[in-house]
Amino acid sequence: MLNAAQIEALSRLARIQLDARETAALVTQLGEILNLVERMNAVATDGVEPLAHPLEIDSRRRADEITEQDQRANLQHGAPATEAGYYLVPRVIE
Amino acid sequence: MRSVFPATLKGLAAGLARGDFTSVDLTQHYLARIAALDPRLNSFISVYPERALAAAAGADAARARGANGPLLGIPYANKDIFCAAGTRTSCASRMLDSFIAPYDATVVERLTAAGMVMSGKTNMDEFAMGSSNETSYYGPTRNPWNLDCVPGGSSGGSAAAVAARLAPAATGTDTGGSIRLPAAFCGISGIKPTYGRVSRYGMIAFASSLDQGGPMALSAEDLALMLNAMCGFDGRDSTSAPRADEDFTRELDAPLRGLRIGLPREFFDAALDPAVGSCLEQALAVLRRLGAECREISLASTAYAIPAYYILSSAECSSNLSRYDGVRFGHRCADPANLEDLYTRSRAEGFGAEVKRRILVGTYALSAGYYAAYYAKAQRLRRLIKEDFQAAFADVDLIAGPTAPSVAFRLGQKAADPVQMYLSDIYTTAVNLAGLPAASIPAGFVNELPVGLQLIGNYFSEAKVLNVAHRFQGETDWHQHTPSWIGST
Amino acid sequence: MQWEPVIGLEIHVQLATVSKIFSGASTKYGTAPNTQACAIDLGLPGVLPVVNARAIEMAILFGLAINARIASSSVFARKNYFYPDLPKGYQISQYEHPIVADGYLDLPRADGSLKRISIRRAHLEEDAGKSVHDLFPGATGVDLNRAGTPLLEVVSEPDLATALEAVQYMRAIHTLVRFIGICDGNMQEGSFRCDANVSVRPVGSEALGTRAEIKNLNSFRFIERAINYEIERQTELLENGRNVVQETRLYDPDRDETRSMRNKEDAHDYRYFPDPDLLPIRINTDEINAARARLPELPASRRIRYVSEFGLSEEDADSLSGERTVCEYFEALAQACGDPTQAANWVVGELFAAVRREGIDFSAVRVGPAALAQLLLRIRGRTISNTTAKLLFKVMWNGWDGTVDELIAGSDLQQVSDTDEISKLIAAVIADSPQQVAQYRAGKEKIFGYFVGQVMRRSGGKADPQQLNVLLKSALSVRDN
Structure with missing residues (x-):
């Protein structure tokens, strides 16, 4: 079970604003989902190597070559805010 | 409406080759059907008549110059998860409502190269997260067999469009059953290939180690034809399987004599609707008549597939969806007060409830102190599940079972209960965890709603899966039924 | 604490x-x-x-x-x-x-x-x-x-x-x-x-x-x-x-x-x-x-070897071992001239100075190790003095395209010390190089080597370097009105 404070901490980590109603609903829903998930604990998995990928093959590597040219105009076409080629966000103070 | 057009890709290719009709005729026909029928189904998010007709004219011109090919000039509907340059690619999310893809997905590139004509982009669960198509920002798609029922998800728009003959074939993606479940609910055929067969480049990621694109169509033979065009090694996808191209139609007619089919005990359990179970019994009888022998097998670890799947897919999605931050593309909230406000409000407004739930579950599963209990545990179960399948395939050539525990449920029936919704996928997620190929084909009706038979093959044995499906369809006509209200094609 | x-x-x-x-x-x-x-x-x-x-x-x-x-x-x-x-x-x-x-x-x-x-x-x-x-x-x-x-x-x-x-x-x-x-x-x-x-x-x-x-x-x-x-x-x-x-x-x-x-x-x-x-x-x-086969001998190892094998000072070993082009040059030079100490002195001395003066990367040095080795061999063979060699080095640096022996033979070691003759050559070079003269007078002093090289070349390498230096400096400082 996760309480409201934990849900809020997760929402901060995931950068998703939640209102009180959403948080309350999530306490129940995530609780049920985690109950479902807890079923995993019925199986002993000691000594089992985690499987990250269904096909256990090696990484391919690409040659060190420039294949991409400047696409800025095309790629910034639908961007929310740009100026002088930069993407703009509210001022960040470091 | 004209009714001279054959239903299948195979039939359409023959008609085009004979000159019975042109690609422009065909494209106009499907566009007209979309305009007439889709308002009741909501299976398309975007339709591109001009673009489609131009592509069709191009295909006709190519044919006039002597070009040929089994898919040349045939329209298809594209799940709105595949980027197609110049078209909105929304993933059925408000987040990407304004996103115009600046490039083509490899799948789109390949289908275009095969001469196929994209008529539009189909509805889906938001970011492919859902089993009912109800999480779409653009509203739910309805099941052509019963407009009060869901089409299944997440490729519900593609399945409904094909079932209602708004397109002869469509693309889908399958992360935990998203091709097979809607194929079953809508009475069409669909195959999720082996992980790595179809390039994921340009296919918007939900859970990268599980996502796999595949075709949805009216017959196993059509699946093979479309799979031929969709599959192939792609250097832009690190997880693309380095294998030579193959012809998936090559074994379609092979006899089934001696074929060993495994029936997992765990797939014929209490969760399975008995009416669906008896449909499957009859379907298995057909396969036996064709010479296959069925035997019971056990895939014990698959009982844990759903929890393992939800942890792994949610963990991957929580990270994959971090790029939607309102900075470079997609939805940005109005007047952000500061950077945090920009992030948290853009994401709160851009994502729907199910997507948020999964991001939060995934964030939790990866967070400090919980990784081992959730993520690593699920990865270990994933290996046990894979090993179960591998052991089974030492003794059988194919595994058969239900695609879903029931037929399509009613809209809204499970929408408020995430866990009940997730359990729609109990027979499909294990296949994604293992990365195996699996098809769903029509195998009867319960309450006038279609039942799906799931056929699971060993790695890279799509040709065998399609062979069995094709022979089954040679003996049955479930795949030829159409909902009465849609009219004939 | x-x-x-x-x-x-x-x-x-x-x-x-x-x-x-x-x-x-x-x-x-x-x-x-x-x-x-x-x-x-x-x-x-x-x-x-x-x-x-x-x-x-x-x-x-x-x-x-x-x-x-x-x-x-x-x-x-x-x-x-x-x-x-x-x-x-x-x-x-x-x-x-x-x-x-x-x-x-x-x-x-x-x-x-x-x-x-x-x-x-x-x-x-x-x-x-x-x-x-x-x-x-x-x-x-x-x-x-x-x-x-x-x-x-x-x-x-x-x-x-x-x-x-x-x-x-x-x-x-x-x-x-x-x-x-x-x-x-x-x-x-x-x-x-x-x-x-x-x-x-x-x-x-x-x-x-x-x-x-x-x-x-x-x-x-x-x-x-x-x-x-x-x-x-x-x-x-x-x-x-x-x-x-x-x-x-x-x-x-x-x-x-x-x-x-x-x-x-x-x-x-x-x-x-x-x-x-x-x-x-x-x-x-x-x-x-x-990868190991492609890995060069590393600075630390070379530094130690330069001291133990070549007998260089820690300081020279340090400054010769840090850059790949430098140590490859030095080792080629040491090998060709047969005297690592002499090679080290020249690299640390003349070459580093030239590189610093011109603000270039060491990889762009204009006298290769083989040619420089010839010069060093002539010093050791007492054919020329160290001072002469340094002057000849400047000629080589400025674009001598013959062999070292041709350079020395051209000069016959009969150094031209006739002030008039050198002055004539200087005047001719100055007349032919108005651009360089202007640059020099505008303060670009490193172009001096160019004039030395030109006069040396025209004298067939025979001009007495010291005299040339003095005469050239005064000739260049004279401004015609």
């Missing part, structure tokens, strides 16, 4: 690939914002990473150069956090399974003994973009050209005891990565930068104190000053019975102090997990052996 600092460095080595670590966009520095940020670098929906083979090769070379273990299987992981210059909301890095682990570097102490600095790991990762805070009113601009540039992060154990030692270690890594050709070492452009972990503990204590991490140090001077400031700050806190807070600090070179970076609301929880878009990198022994 006596306190001792404990320092560890995380050095970010930008790998000298032409394209990015996971995309085919250029890594060129200094282009217009976002013109080198392709769809993959921007993290557009649907894009996927494919790893650059050269970056892996470079990591292996580095691993071998620090006597480390090269992982037979290493894994890319995602480090999840939100920041505008991090396009995907995660950085692709390596976490549990880095490509390089357990290496070391030996630093020479003043007494000639060696101090071993252990290197815990070196892992591959992608760089982030840049945020610009002062260009737009009320807004931060984001330039993602640098996003996806390959980095090798080299993490030392906390084995460094002083700021000076930290600088020495960082210099040694700097020399090494340039020597093996995996980094251009340009610190102004950020190709080589480091974070320093600094803590302080009572002398004799085994336990480590609470550490602060100083971010983004990009000059040797700043590293030393930042670490020293930090040691003082922490010592003072502890002396006053207060605690050091574990935090990230930024060094401000203008004020010469470190200050706390705004504490992030949520403590860092990076939620590392294996990147599902990438598969493990497998490296077999064949690949490692092939």
Whole structure:
């Protein structure tokens, strides 16, 4: 079970604003989902190597070559805010 | 409406080759059907008549110059998860409502190269997260067999469009059953290939180690034809399987004599609707008549597939969806007060409830102190599940079972209960965890709603899966039924 | 109480690939914002990473150069956090399974003994973009050209005891990565930068104190000053019975102090997990052996050999061993002329001076080791004096295209000391070179060598160099009205 404070901490980590109603609903829903998930604990998995990928093959590597040219105009076409080629966000103070 | 057009890709290719009709005729026909029928189904998010007709004219011109090919000039509907340059690619999310893809997905590139004509982009669960198509920002798609029922998800728009003959074939993606479940609910055929067969480049990621694109169509033979065009090694996808191209139609007619089919005990359990179970019994009888022998097998670890799947897919999605931050593309909230406000409000407004739930579950599963209990545990179960399948395939050539525990449920029936919704996928997620190929084909009706038979093959044995499906369809006509209200094609 | 600092460095080595670590966009520095940020670098929906083979090769070379273990299987992981210059909301890095682990570097102490600095790991990762805070009113601009540039992060154990030692270690890594050709070492452009972990503990204590991490140090001077400031700050806190807070600090070179970076609301929880878009990198022994075969003899080994085998001074050995082009030149010269000491003197003397004077890279020296060896052999054979040889060297530097013996024969060693004749030649050269004269008179004094070369050439190498120098200087200083 996760309480409201934990849900809020997760929402901060995931950068998703939640209102009180959403948080309350999530306490129940995530609780049920985690109950479902807890079923995993019925199986002993000691000594089992985690499987990250269904096909256990090696990484391919690409040659060190420039294949991409400047696409800025095309790629910034639908961007929310740009100026002088930069993407703009509210001022960040470091 | 004209009714001279054959239903299948195979039939359409023959008609085009004979000159019975042109690609422009065909494209106009499907566009007209979309305009007439889709308002009741909501299976398309975007339709591109001009673009489609131009592509069709191009295909006709190519044919006039002597070009040929089994898919040349045939329209298809594209799940709105595949980027197609110049078209909105929304993933059925408000987040990407304004996103115009600046490039083509490899799948789109390949289908275009095969001469196929994209008529539009189909509805889906938001970011492919859902089993009912109800999480779409653009509203739910309805099941052509019963407009009060869901089409299944997440490729519900593609399945409904094909079932209602708004397109002869469509693309889908399958992360935990998203091709097979809607194929079953809508009475069409669909195959999720082996992980790595179809390039994921340009296919918007939900859970990268599980996502796999595949075709949805009216017959196993059509699946093979479309799979031929969709599959192939792609250097832009690190997880693309380095294998030579193959012809998936090559074994379609092979006899089934001696074929060993495994029936997992765990797939014929209490969760399975008995009416669906008896449909499957009859379907298995057909396969036996064709010479296959069925035997019971056990895939014990698959009982844990759903929890393992939800942890792994949610963990991957929580990270994959971090790029939607309102900075470079997609939805940005109005007047952000500061950077945090920009992030948290853009994401709160851009994502729907199910997507948020999964991001939060995934964030939790990866967070400090919980990784081992959730993520690593699920990865270990994933290996046990894979090993179960591998052991089974030492003794059988194919595994058969239900695609879903029931037929399509009613809209809204499970929408408020995430866990009940997730359990729609109990027979499909294990296949994604293992990365195996699996098809769903029509195998009867319960309450006038279609039942799906799931056929699971060993790695890279799509040709065998399609062979069995094709022979089954040679003996049955479930795949030829159409909902009465849609009219004939 | 006596306190001792404990320092560890995380050095970010930008790998000298032409394209990015996971995309085919250029890594060129200094282009217009976002013109080198392709769809993959921007993290557009649907894009996927494919790893650059050269970056892996470079990591292996580095691993071998620090006597480390090269992982037979290493894994890319995602480090999840939100920041505008991090396009995907995660950085692709390596976490549990880095490509390089357990290496070391030996630093020479003043007494000639060696101090071993252990290197815990070196892992591959992608760089982030840049945020610009002062260009737009009320807004931060984001330039993602640098996003996806390959980095090798080299993490030392906390084995460094002083700021000076930290600088020495960082210099040694700097020399090494340039020597093996995996980094251009340009610190102004950020190709080589480091974070320093600094803590302080009572002398004799085994336990480590609470550490602060100083971010983004990009000059040797700043590293030393930042670490020293930090040691003082922490010592003072502890002396006053207060605690050091574990935090990230930024060094401000203008004020010469470190200050706390705004504490992030949520403590860092990076939620590392294996990147599902990438598969493990497998490296077999064949690949490692092939890399080992390509690895040159390293500076440390050469330095020791120059002293023990060639009998050079520590100082000369040091200045000859740090750069690949220099030591290759020196060794070729020593081999060809048969006298390493003489070779060393000439490289450290004449060649370094010429390179400095012209502001060029050593790789652009204009007299090859074979030709210079001929000259040195003639000195040893007493055909010419060392002084003459230096003058002839200048002729050669300025473009003599014959052999050394032709140069000497041309001069017959019958040095022309006829003032009139030399003056005539000088006048002719001055008349023919108005542009160069103007430049010289405008203050570009290094062009003097050009006139020397021209007069020497016209005299067939016979002009008495000393006389030539004097006459030329006075001729050039005379301004015609």
